[in-house]
Amino acid sequence: xxxxxxxxxxxxxxxxxxxxxxxxxxxxxxxxxxxxxxxxxxxxxxxxxxxxxxxxxxxxxxxxxxxxxxxxxxxxxxxxxxxxxxxxxxxxxxxxxxxxxxxxxxxxxxxxxxxxxxxxxxxxxxxxxxxxxxxxxxxxxxxxxxxxxxxxxxxxxxxxxxxxxxxxxxxxxxxxxxxxxxxxxxxxxxxxxxxxxxxxxxxxxxxxxxxxxxxxxxxxxxxxxxxxxxxxxxxxxxxxxxxxxxxxxxxxxxxxxxxxxxxxxxxxxxxxxxxxxxxxxxxxxxxxxxxxxxxxxxxxxxxxxxxxxxxxxxxxxxxxxxxxx
Amino acid sequence: xxxxxxxxxxxxxxxxxxxxxxxxxxxxxxxxxxxxxxxxxxxxxxxxxxxxxxxxxxxxxxxxxxxxxxxxxxxxxxxxxxxxxxxxxxxxxxxxxxxxxxxxxxxxxxxxxxxxxxxxxxxxxxxxxxxxxxxxxxxxxxxxxxxxxxxxxxxxxxxxxxxxxxxxxxxxxxxxxxxxxxxxxxxxxxxxxxxxxxxxxxxxxxxxxxxxxxxxxxxxxxxxxxxxxxxxxxxxxxxxxxxxxxxxxxxxxxxxxxxxxxxxxxxxxxxxxxxxxxxxxxxxxxxxxxxxxxxxxxxxxxxxxxxxxxxxxxxxxxxxxxxxxxxxxxxxxxxxxxxx
Numbered sequence: 001x002x003x004x005x006x007x008x009x010x011x012x013x014x015x016x017x018x019x020x021x022x023x024x025x026x027x028x029x030x031x032x033x034x035x036x037x038x039x040x041x042x043x044x045x046x047x048x049x050x051x052x053x054x055x056x057x058x059x060x061x062x063x064x065x066x067x068x069x070x071x072x073x074x075x076x077x078x079x080x081x082x083x084x085x086x087x088x089x090x091x092x093x094x095x096x097x098x099x100x101x102x103x104x105x106x107x108x109x110x111x112x113x114x115x116x117x118x119x120x121x122x123x124x125x126x127x128x129x130x131x132x133x134x135x136x137x138x139x140x141x142x143x144x145x146x147x148x149x150x151x152x153x154x155x156x157x158x159x160x161x162x163x164x165x166x167x168x169x170x171x172x173x174x175x176x177x178x179x180x181x182x183x184x185x186x187x188x189x190x191x192x193x194x195x196x197x198x199x200x201x202x203x204x205x206x207x208x209x210x211x212x213x214x215x216x217x218x219x220x221x222x223x224x225x226x227x228x229x230x231x232x233x234x235x236x237x238x239x240x241x242x243x244x245x246x247x248x249x250x251x252x253x254x255x256x257x258x259x260x261x262x263x264x265x266x267x268x269x270x271x272x273x274x275x276x277x278x279x280x281x282x283x284x285x286x287x288x289x290x291x292x293x294x295x296x297x298x299x300x301x302x303x304x305x306x307x308x309x310x311x312x313x314x315x316x317x318x319x320x321x322x323x324x325x
Numbered sequence: 326x327x328x329x330x331x332x333x334x335x336x337x338x339x340x341x342x343x344x345x346x347x348x349x350x351x352x353x354x355x356x357x358x359x360x361x362x363x364x365x366x367x368x369x370x371x372x373x374x375x376x377x378x379x380x381x382x383x384x385x386x387x388x389x390x391x392x393x394x395x396x397x398x399x400x401x402x403x404x405x406x407x408x409x410x411x412x413x414x415x416x417x418x419x420x421x422x423x424x425x426x427x428x429x430x431x432x433x434x435x436x437x438x439x440x441x442x443x444x445x446x447x448x449x450x451x452x453x454x455x456x457x458x459x460x461x462x463x464x465x466x467x468x469x470x471x472x473x474x475x476x477x478x479x480x481x482x483x484x485x486x487x488x489x490x491x492x493x494x495x496x497x498x499x500x501x502x503x504x505x506x507x508x509x510x511x512x513x514x515x516x517x518x519x520x521x522x523x524x525x526x527x528x529x530x531x532x533x534x535x536x537x538x539x540x541x542x543x544x545x546x547x548x549x550x551x552x553x554x555x556x557x558x559x560x561x562x563x564x565x566x567x568x569x570x571x572x573x574x575x576x577x578x579x580x581x582x583x584x585x586x587x588x589x590x591x592x593x594x595x596x597x598x599x600x601x602x603x604x605x606x607x608x609x610x611x612x613x614x615x616x617x618x619x620x621x622x623x624x625x626x627x628x629x630x631x632x633x634x635x636x637x638x639x640x641x642x643x644x645x646x647x648x649x650x651x652x653x654x655x656x657x658x659x660x661x662x663x664x665x
Contacts, residue, residue: 015491026504156649157642158597160604164620165638168627263493270605278495285499285607293500300493308491 005313012309019301020072024065027294068093092295097287102295105280112178113276115188116195116268117261123200125254128207129247135208136215137238147208155205160267166198167271173197176272195272199265203257210250218246252315259307263300363581369658376654382647386640390446397444400427402437404444404614417629428636432626442636444614448526448603449641453595456530460537461588465580467538468545469572473553482542489539497536498598499607502528518612525609533598541587545580552579582659589655593648600641616641 052058059067070076071091087094092102135147154162167176177191218224219242227241228234266278273279277296284292355368370376389396397403408430418430428438471482505528506521552558553576561571602608603617611618616637623634 011487015488018488019492023500026500152650152653153646156593156646158601158645160601161620161638161642164624168624168634260493264495266495266499266605267601281496281499282605282607285503288503290503293503297493297496297500300496301491304493305491 001316004316008309008312012305015305016298016302020069020298021065023294023297024068025061027290092298093291095284095289095292097284097289097292102291105292106277106295106299109275109277109280111180112274113262113265113269113278115178115181115192116199116265116274116276117258119189119192119196120199120203120268121254121258121261123196124203124207127200128204129211129243129250131204132208132211133215133238133243133246135212136219139216144212148212151205151208154202155209159202160271162202163198163267163271167194170194170197176274178274178276192274195268195274198272199261199268207250207254210253211246214246214249215242218242221245252311255311255314256308259304259311262303262307366582366655366659370654373654373658376651376658379647379651379654382643383651386446386644387450389443390450393443393447397437397440400437400439402440404436404440405612407434407436417626429630429632431622431633432630438633438636441614441619442616442640445616445619445637446640448609448613448615449596449599449617449644452526452529452533452599453592456533456537456595457588457592459530459534460541460591461584463534464538464541465545465577465584467542469549469576469580471542472546472549473568473572473576479546483546486539486543486546489536490543492536494532494536498529498532498602499605501532502607505531518610521610522613525607526613529599529602529608533595537591537595541584541591544583544587548580548583549576552576586652586656586659590649590652593645593652596641596645596648 057064067076071087071093073090075086075088075091077086085094087101088103090103092106094100095102095105098105131147131151135144138144173194174190176194177187179187179191181188215238219238223245224237224242227237263277265276266282268274269276269279270282277299281293281296283289284296355365355372357365360368417432420429423429428442430437431441467482467486471479471486502525506524558571558575561575566575599608600615600617600620603615604621606621608617609615619637620634620641623630623637627634
């Protein structure tokens with residue numbers, strides 16, 4: 001078990017390191033011109049030279065990557081125009097456009113994204129599993145067909161189209177905005193309600209299908225027959241015995257889904273104008289702000305890898321049938 | 326060994342998750358005598374009414390895309406002419422749908438909506454089809470090599486697959502166009518529109534292909550791993566059939582079903598990806614007519630000019646819905662084990 005976890009951790013770390021190297025090569029070794037971009041249209045050669053030096057762009061690529069890694073692990077100093085600024089670890093550089101550390105920018109955006117995903121995930125997990133369980137109980141009836149059919153249709157329509165239509169036409173919902181939870185929990189929830197409903201309802205479609213299929217399988221097992229033969233109520237058979245067994249695979253998919261949504265809420269954030277990680281990265285793209293873009297990619301990849309690792313390890317704990325090889 | 330990433334990856338591409346899927350319909354009974362498995366599957370598909378309706382819808386949009394020049398000529402308009410004379414002082418069109426402009430004109434710029442609509446079907450389908458072909462080819466080749474050769478080749482390819490699958494694709498889709506533009510022009514800030522258009526087109530196909538081949542490769546690898554231990558492969562090897570022939574003459578025909586299933590399920594996801602990225606502003610750019618672009622532009626006019634927004638919204642929803650349902654039907658036809 002310990003060996004398995006160790007192996008998974010090492011492979012996760014290797015993926016993160018390669019991601020950093022690949023994105024670094026993509027952004028700084030490719031013939032991009034970061035110094036020219038920062039310098040702007042009215043640029044003097046001295047200033048360009050100064051910026052090039054301050055970003056260490058005059059050094060060979062390998063050295064630049066080493067410096068970047070050093071920044072992430074212990075922090076690094078930037079000297080520009082005679083002024084030295086210390087960037088604390090984990091340092092991902094300075095934003096070209098805003099001139100503040102990328103780490104701060106991203107850290108400010110993370111709570112927004114987390115709020116959106118957690119709220120939405122709660123809705124689709126509860127709603128999807130409930131509908132799926134009901135559909136499994138009444139399997140083959142019109143109600144079941146309607147549930148499966150509508151979940152197929154909702155799941156097939158592009159997410160951004162659904163989100164856009166909800167954002168434009170569901171004007172009865174409170175205005176979409178982000179208020180920090182600790183300053184006012186009520187307006188926090190009210191401002192995110194539209195995004196939550198949108199994320200929750202569209203994703204509950206696939207959860208309806210997962211939990212329906214999983215529930216049907218669980219209700220066909222021997223232990224369900226045993227439970228029924230004991231004479232306990234049908235409600236208890238389904239929601240106590242069946243649901244518990246049926247939930248393991250659904251929870252696994254849920255964990256991975258949440259990880260993907262943490263880095264893929266861009267559509268939700270863009271459409272509902274919530275200043276999360278995705279919107280920050282999108283703005284960085286529009287402003288050609290390479291350090292923020294790159295920092296966003298690295299943070300996103302790390303979140304994905306870590307979440308996958310956690311889910312994998314939890315899965316081996318939850319389901320004793322998984323053999324570690 | 327590691328079921329989670331695999332499931333997630335399959336789920337992301339819409340490929341079948343064995344017990345977890347709920348196929349759309351029951352498998353149709355067909356006469357199976359004197360028929361190859363593919364012929365049986367096609368016969369099943371032909372009996373599936375829903376699949377045929379969806380196929381018709383897809384062919385309809387395909388025809389729109391192919392005959393776009395003809396259709397606009399029939400209407401007598403094009404995608405770029407600005408009909409400013411038909412706009413009022415606030416930029417709103419003064420005409421609705423007329424015999425000159427079948428779907429009316431755009432607010433602000435006054436371009437013909439019908440022309441932009443029919444031409445807008447093109448980039449979606451071109452991007453989706455080319456990405457599907459590229460990913461199918463790369464995925465199959467990588468999966469075959471990895472599964473069949475084994476050893477360090479397998480280890481390297483498997484690691485690459487895991488690596489690609491653990492990257493955030495949407496973030497890269499945003500990041501890569503910024504870099505690719507610099508390859509097409511010397512100065513990214515002053516690049517002209519034709520350079521930007523070309524760069525975006527290329528980067529869109531590159532990014533989607535880069536992330537699309539991995540799930541298929543993993544699927545094919547798994548299939549090959551179980552197939553290569555079978556007697557007919559051993560027999561071919563004993564007979565001295567060269568490896569290339571074993572791969573493409575013995576193994577590949579047995580992989581037709583998973584390849585067709587996963588590509589037909591992947592096609593609509595690429596249409597969504599193209600439209601979605603274009604909507605975000607990181608895909609195709611003006612003046613290319615694209616549904617994603619029209620939707621993004623139309624959001625500010627959704628009250629004044631609902632047709633402007635709803636045409637591309639409905640078109641893309643119907644097209645993607647039809648293709649997804651068709652993909653489900655194809656899966657049911659080719660793989661009857663997943664029936665409910």
